[in-house]
Amino acid sequence: MExxxxxxxxxRDLPVRDxxxxxSFKYEIANQVGGEGLLHxxxxxxxxxxxxxxxxxxxxxxKVLGNVLLGMKDExxxxxxxxxxxxxxxxxxxxxxxVNFTDVVTVLRNMASxxxxxxxxxxxxxxxxxxxxxxxxxxxxxxxxxEKLGLPPIQDPDVEQLGKIMKAGGLVKVIxxxxxxxxxxx
Ligand code: SF4
Ligand code: SF4
Numbered sequence: 417m418e419x420x421x422x423x424x425x426x427x428r429d430l431p432v433r434d435x436x437x438x439x440s441f442k443y444e445i446a447n448q449v450g451g452e453g454l455l456h457x458x459x460x461x462x463x464x465x466x467x468x469x470x471x472x473x474x475x476x477x478x479k480v481l482g483n484v485l486l487g488m489k490d491e492x493x494x495x496x497x498x499x500x501x502x503x504x505x506x507x508x509x510x511x512x513x514x515v516n517f518t519d520v521v522t523v524l525r526n527m528a529s530x531x532x533x534x535x536x537x538x539x540x541x542x543x544x545x546x547x548x549x550x551x552x553x554x555x556x557x558x559x560x561x562x563e564k565l566g567l568p569p570i571q572d573p574d575v576e577q578l579g580k581i582m583k584a585g586g587l588v589k590v591i592x593x594x595x596x597x598x599x600x601x602x
Contacts, residue, residue: 450519463507532597549573
């Protein structure tokens, strides 16, 4: 993944070369749940204008969409930007074309994860769920608070069952692929 100095505008080598373009990329996304609206994007930029994380990402929503439509598969799937979306849905509210960019981001994250490009924090969270059934530890203060409020105690999840479901759904393989890529990069 190309590292970006956030104090400077993002720049890459131009023009884009033919061998960087995968013309089927946009259809791959449009054929998945959440990606259906992609091909209607006008690249008007209304999504970028309202995006609260635009100031700190190398690719704003319009740029991600432009690169997706152009077929820059490797670059988009290696981009840090797709992992910094806060899922606030402002882009979806502003979009006149119902592209549903937040959902497109989910599709991109899934594709990036399968290639071992998931953000490390997300891999850690998935591991925590696999090991403990939750992403945060259960604390005695929460237990006491629930008791005080008259709420039932938190039930511990069946981690064995959860592991089986994660394995059957392919998530264990995705975690392993991402950890291997992380180790290889050290
Ligand atoms: S996703 Fe919608 S708001 Fe964003 S550039 Fe495309 S058409 Fe415009
Ligand atoms: S959902 Fe993500 S991309 Fe859309 S405006 Fe919010 S932070 Fe930006």
